[in-house]
Amino acid sequence: xxxxxxxxxxxxxxxxxxxxxxxxxxxxxxxxxxxxxxxxxxxxxxxxxxxxxxxxxxxxxxxxxxxxxxxxxxxxxxxxxxxxxxxxxxxxxxxxxxx
Numbered sequence: 001x002x003x004x005x006x007x008x009x010x011x012x013x014x015x016x017x018x019x020x021x022x023x024x025x026x027x028x029x030x031x032x033x034x035x036x037x038x039x040x041x042x043x044x045x046x047x048x049x050x051x052x053x054x055x056x057x058x059x060x061x062x063x064x065x066x067x068x069x070x071x072x073x074x075x076x077x078x079x080x081x082x083x084x085x086x087x088x089x090x091x092x093x094x095x096x097x098x099x
Contacts, residue, residue, distance in 0.1 A: 011075075011077050012044070012047070012050065013044055014074075015073035015074040015076075016044055016045055016070070018073050018076070019065055019073050020041075020045075020063065023063050027042055027045075028041075030062055030063070034055070034058040034059045034061075035058060036059075040055070
C-alpha cells in the first residue's frame with residue numbers, strides 16, 4: 001500500500017478507538033472478543049498498521065457495530081476540534097461533572 005493510499009485511512013485507528021471506548025472495552029477485551037492480540041489492536045488504533053478486512057469485520061462484530069457506525073466515527077473524528085479524550089466520555093459522565 002502506498003503512502004497516499006494509507007493516508008485515506010488515517011481516521012480508521014482513532015475511529016476504532018472511539019468505538020471501543022464507547023462500548024466500555026479495554027484493548028485486551030476487544031482483542032479477546034475479536035480473536036486477535038492486544039498489540040494488534042494498539043497498532044491499528046495508532047495507525048501503524050491497517051487491519052485485514054476479515055480482522056476489521058471481527059472487530060466491528062465484537063463492538064456490535066457495522067461499517068456505517070465506523071464511517072460515522074471516522075467523520076466525527078475528522079470534523080470535531082474537541083480532543084480525543086473529551087470525545088471518549090460517555091454522556092452520563094458529563095452529567096455527573098455538571099452537578
